[in-house]
Amino acid sequence: MCGLGTTLVFEGVPVPNLFQWKLALLTGLSWIGDAMEMMILSILSPQLHCEWRLPSYQVAMITAVVFVGMCFGSPTWGNMADNFGRKVGLTICMCWTLYFGLLSAFAPVYGWLLFLRGLVGFGISGAPQAVTMYSEFLPVKARGTCIMLIAAFWAIGAVFEVLLALWIMPTLGWRWLLGLSTIPMAIFLCFCFWLPESPRFDRLTGKTEKAMATLIRIAKENGKEMPKGKMAACKKNDRGRLKDLFSPQYWRTTLLLCFIWFANAFSYYGIVLLTTELFQSKDLCGTTQGAKIEQNCSLECKYLTSADYKDLLWTTLAEFPGLLVILLLVDRIGRKKSLAMCFFMFSLCILPLYACIGRLALTILIFIARAFISGGYQVVFVYTPEVFPTENRALAMGTCSAMARVGSLITPFVAQVLLRSSVYLTVSMYFCCSLLAGIASLILPIETLGRGLQESSLDQEARGQTTTTNPRSYGTASC
Numbered sequence: 001m002c003g004l005g006t007t008l009v010f011e012g013v014p015v016p017n018l019f020q021w022k023l024a025l026l027t028g029l030s031w032i033g034d035a036m037e038m039m040i041l042s043i044l045s046p047q048l049h050c051e052w053r054l055p056s057y058q059v060a061m062i063t064a065v066v067f068v069g070m071c072f073g074s075p076t077w078g079n080m081a082d083n084f085g086r087k088v089g090l091t092i093c094m095c096w097t098l099y100f101g102l103l104s105a106f107a108p109v110y111g112w113l114l115f116l117r118g119l120v121g122f123g124i125s126g127a128p129q130a131v132t133m134y135s136e137f138l139p140v141k142a143r144g145t146c147i148m149l150i151a152a153f154w155a156i157g158a159v160f161e162v163l164l165a166l167w168i169m170p171t172l173g174w175r176w177l178l179g180l181s182t183i184p185m186a187i188f189l190c191f192c193f194w195l196p197e198s199p200r201f202d203r204l205t206g207k208t209e210k211a212m213a214t215l216i217r218i219a220k221e222n223g224k225e226m227p228k229g230k231m232a233a234c235k236k237n238d239r240g241r242l243k244d245l246f247s248p249q250y251w252r253t254t255l256l257l258c259f260i261w262f263a264n265a266f267s268y269y270g271i272v273l274l275t276t277e278l279f280q281s282k283d284l285c286g287t288t289q290g291a292k293i294e295q296n297c298s299l300e301c302k303y304l305t306s307a308d309y310k311d312l313l314w315t316t317l318a319e320f321p322g323l324l325v326i327l328l329l330v331d332r333i334g335r336k337k338s339l340a341m342c343f344f345m346f347s348l349c350i351l352p353l354y355a356c357i358g359r360l361a362l363t364i365l366i367f368i369a370r371a372f373i374s375g376g377y378q379v380v381f382v383y384t385p386e387v388f389p390t391e392n393r394a395l396a397m398g399t400c401s402a403m404a405r406v407g408s409l410i411t412p413f414v415a416q417v418l419l420r421s422s423v424y425l426t427v428s429m430y431f432c433c434s435l436l437a438g439i440a441s442l443i444l445p446i447e448t449l450g451r452g453l454q455e456s457s458l459d460q461e462a463r464g465q466t467t468t469t470n471p472r473s474y475g476t477a478s479c
Helices: 005-012 018-051 056-084 086-104 110-124 129-135 140-150 152-168 174-180 183-194 199-204 208-222 242-246 251-280 284-288 306-316 319-329 335-354 359-387 390-420 423-442 459-465
Strands: none
Touching (some): 018 086, 018 110, 018 251, 056 086, 056 129, 129 359, 129 390, 140 152, 140 319, 152 174, 152 319, 199 208, 242 390, 251 306, 251 359, 306 359, 319 335, 335 423, 359 390, 390 423
């Protein structure tokens, strides 16, 4: 069984210093790469719609195939991270994504593009393991805030992709955009040798000396002394077993989180894709009243204009105020209430789309809706690693992320295909899904605010039988 002496080491080390900032920057690069690969979907689709004369269902497939790859990749990378280490899983997935991301820029025909983008999706689905790794270097007091701050890298990546598209698309075209969008992953791979393995993972796998060496390295880089405490041996349990996520202790949490991740991705990518679709509509008033959008693919095409890119940029900038609001709330009202609030506010902002609204009102509503749904996405990234133990934390992230990819897979056919038949039905689907997700957030069985990370499923029992000194007494913690 895992000894509690390690809790003093992991939760008590004062960590406001250099090491955590360097770790945040490096893992943040993978997050930027993920955001850019996702944001490019809303830019690439209208371009190929006209350039290759694609009908709407083939345009949707360009987006959907990425999420198909993610559905298979997320649990695969999670299992790899639980069995071979966080660093190994994250590094290999970045190599994979960089390679196939560059190849997709040279795709000669539609079929090859679908195949290569699907492989990109498989690779980039491992990026959430950056959060798993980062969370395992943080103490209780700082974890929520620090993970929310690293989420800012996603917003930076999304904004950077729009700015890059505004510069590249009018002159060099979409192939150059695909190629240049892999730069953050290339930078990550140049510096990944610095990354240490998670000491929590090393200890769980019996490598206590390596875990202690990592902790000593952290203390040295931060200019701190190691706090008193003994690193006890940890019983080796089976790791990365899917059935453990559905044990009596976790099955309800797992099922609720799977739906919440599904709804979050469905709503988030839905609002991203709806942005370009609605902005490109000729009659916004008629569109938001439920009129059909004409499907004149081959006869009438419309490339994204500079005005479209600017509006897309404004709505993408919504990620920052959304992040700020949630950053202020997540450690005050808790994870569950913060998550529920994000879903309910998103639903509230979707409702006016049933009425006749102009472009300015549409931009404002999409801005607010995206702010809250992106904030919700970050809260669930804080909550999920906290609620599952180290032995299957990466698999839990991968499994929940796979459910998110199912939502992402469905949403292009709603936002890009169903929208052309019925705006009312499209809006209703997003409204109902986010409303149900808000309710699911409130009924999650565990609030993780102020809760230490568990090393294994046995820790909870041990904590119930043994008491120890409050780990926070060894020092304050911040990012």
